[in-house]
Amino acid sequence: MPDFGTAFSGLASDRKLTKSEKEVQMSLKDKYAIVGVGYTPQGRVPGRTAMSFHVEAISNAVRDAGLKREDIDGLICYRHFDSVNGEADITPYLVAQQVGIAPRMMSQEANCARSQLISALGWLEAGLCNYVVISYAYNPNADPSLFARIADNLTSNVFGQFGATADYAMAARRAMHVFHTGPETWKHIAVGQRKWANLNPAAQMYEQKVTFDDYYKSRLIVEPFSLLDNCLITDGGRACVITSAERARDLRHPVVTIMGVGGHNPSSSIEKSTIMAGPTGARESGKTALRMAGITLDDIDACEIYDCFTYTVEITLQDYGFFQSGEGEDWLKGGTIEPGGRMPVNTSGGLLSEAYFMGLTPLTEGVMQLMGRCGDRQLGPRTHTKEPQIILCSDNGAILQTHATTILRRL
Amino acid sequence: MTTYNKPLPQPNADDEFFWRGCKKHKFLFQKCLDCGLIRWPPSFLCPQCWSGNTTIIEASGKGKVYTYAVYHLAYHEGFKSDLPYVTAIIELEEGPHFLSNITECNPGDVKCDMPVEIVWDDITAEFSLPKFKPVRVTT
Numbered sequence: 172m173p174d175f176g177t178a179f180s181g182l183a184s185d186r187k188l189t190k191s192e193k194e195v196q197m198s199l200k201d202k203y204a205i206v207g208v209g210y211t212p213q214g215r216v217p218g219r220t221a222m223s224f225h226v227e228a229i230s231n232a233v234r235d236a237g238l239k240r241e242d243i244d245g246l247i248c249y250r251h252f253d254s255v256n257g258e259a260d261i262t263p264y265l266v267a268q269q270v271g272i273a274p275r276m277m278s279q280e281a282n283c284a285r286s287q288l289i290s291a292l293g294w295l296e297a298g299l300c301n302y303v304v305i306s307y308a309y310n311p312n313a314d315p316s317l318f319a320r321i322a323d324n325l326t327s328n329v330f331g332q333f334g335a336t337a338d339y340a341m342a343a344r345r346a347m348h349v350f351h352t353g354p355e356t357w358k359h360i361a362v363g364q365r366k367w368a369n370l371n372p373a374a375q376m377y378e379q380k381v382t383f384d385d386y387y388k389s390r391l392i393v394e395p396f397s398l399l400d401n402c403l404i405t406d407g408g409r410a411c412v413i414t415s416a417e418r419a420r421d422l423r424h425p426v427v428t429i430m431g432v433g434g435h436n437p438s439s440s441i442e443k444s445t446i447m448a449g450p451t452g453a454r455e456s457g458k459t460a461l462r463m464a465g466i467t468l469d470d471i472d473a474c475e476i477y478d479c480f481t482y483t484v485e486i487t488l489q490d491y492g493f494f495q496s497g498e499g500e501d502w503l504k505g506g507t508i509e510p511g512g513r514m515p516v517n518t519s520g521g522l523l524s525e526a527y528f529m530g531l532t533p534l535t536e537g538v539m540q541l542m543g544r545c546g547d548r549q550l551g552p553r554t555h556t557k558e559p560q561i562i563l564c565s566d567n568g569a570i571l572q573t574h575a576t577t578i579l580r581r582l
Numbered sequence: 583m584t585t586y587n588k589p590l591p592q593p594n595a596d597d598e599f600f601w602r603g604c605k606k607h608k609f610l611f612q613k614c615l616d617c618g619l620i621r622w623p624p625s626f627l628c629p630q631c632w633s634g635n636t637t638i639i640e641a642s643g644k645g646k647v648y649t650y651a652v653y654h655l656a657y658h659e660g661f662k663s664d665l666p667y668v669t670a671i672i673e674l675e676e677g678p679h680f681l682s683n684i685t686e687c688n689p690g691d692v693k694c695d696m697p698v699e700i701v702w703d704d705i706t707a708e709f710s711l712p713k714f715k716p717v718r719v720t721t
């Protein structure tokens with residue numbers, strides 16, 4: 172019987188690394204740093220173009236790092252969704268034009284490959300760039316018809332399958348069947364992350380308290396998901412600046428290095444996927460990042476996990492190895508990931524309750540926590556949690572088709 | 583007859599054999615003549631052995647529910663009156679997974695691994711859609 176799944180056997184990505192490959196990877200440990208984070212107003216922000224948020228986020232990130240426009244020689248934009256109100260499609264060269272730079276290197280993912288940070292490291296390591304900016308921005312609330320337009324002209328649309336919620340709902344349903352997870356488990360994520368948002372004045376759900384009861388009463392969208400399993404729709408942007416750890420020492424903020432990175436992309440769409448209940452790309456990606464960092468999960472103080480849906484958080488933590496398949500509820504219950512918990516997760520509120528800026532929501536929060544700039548939600552004595560030295564961040568794209576891991580450390 | 587107001591298949595060079603088969607109520611898939619993989623979605627080369635040596639086989643239309651979703655919100659005007667409706671991925675007897683709908687079944691009664699069989703929905707003069715219904719066990 173042939174293998175119909177995602178993972179054909181014997182792929183290069185399954186191969187054991189040679190000693191010299193390991194040495195190359197480990198030579199990057201702590202060599203590069205994230206030195207600035209750029210925010211914009213976020214939530215429902217009328218009267219703004221997507222481009223204006225890119226420009227604001229990038230300029231704020233560069234200023235935050237104590238750098239100047241002229242210093243930036245690399246630009247990477249996350250993908251952008253359909254432009255609204257006749258605005259031009261976001262391209263990295265239009266963004267560069269608007270921020271007044273002519274970078275040596277630039278790129279933009281077309282969809283959700285999520286390799287931005289690792290690309291930036293490549294440009295820095297090759298000596299092509301000294302300061303790379305990564306940005307994402309969008310203004311979805313400007314066009315109320317956008318939601319209806321997510322019909323994406325696929326064969327699956329013919330059968331009424333539309334959008335990421337339904338595809339992830341299918342993945343979550345399979346996981347319910349395979350390892351008996353479900354809303355009983357996800358409620359700890361839905362409620363726990365909102366408690367972090369309640370400590371973050373910039374979070375879209377800052378003022379909204381969410382209880383287990385609210386979760387169970389939440390309106391069904393695509394079963395098994397209800398509204399509170401879903402991430403937010405956000406107008407706004409986010410950006411960060413990456414450079415060498417050596418240069419970072421001369422800049423304004425505490426040095427937050429990139430200790431390890433990894434990636435793995437199972438790639439098969441939901442129609443074909445056999446990894447929807449794990450192991451997802453998080454398994455191999457996490458192993459690669461931990462190996463580069465030379466640490467184990469016991470060294471991780473907090474996690475910033477890409478959380479498009481509650482289930483995404485569960486399967487990512489499970490595949491990273493924080494708990495065995497199906498033991499998520501036991502691991503999560505009692506406030507594990509909440510303020511005061513033993514493994515804080517998504518301390519800004521995350522995509523579920525702070526703001527949706529793709530992988531930059533988790534990544535920049537990890538940086539800000541390690542810099543000690545998080546106010547009431549700051550990890551450490553303020554939130555009765557461990558003072559963080561090392562934070563594990565994830566990025567995930569499409570329907571568990573792509574995955575990237577970044578381990579950050581405060582030097 | 584009211585106008586069909588849901589999205590229609592948009593056959594391309596890779597999958598037009600499939601939609602042409604559907605019109606005749608034949609559920610057709612590519613089979614690799616070298617390694618035997620029966621594949622969906624259609625592809626130019628076999629993703630397992632890169633052979634372009636391909637034949638077309640007719641699937642039995644039997645399988646089981648691999649996973650499913652129950653819509654309580656219509657993302658497209660055409661599906662509003664169907665709510666709540668079920669989309670499902672069917673693990674076909676022959677191997678491939680196929681995304682379709684479960685019909686003739688209460689959404690609450692759909693289960694993973696539930697045996698299902700094909701039922702054709704003739705939506706327009708040009709197109710028929712392969713959908714699936716539970717296999718009724720006769721006692």
Ligand SMILES: [Zn+2]
Nearest residue numbers: 614617628631
């Ligand atoms: Zn083959």
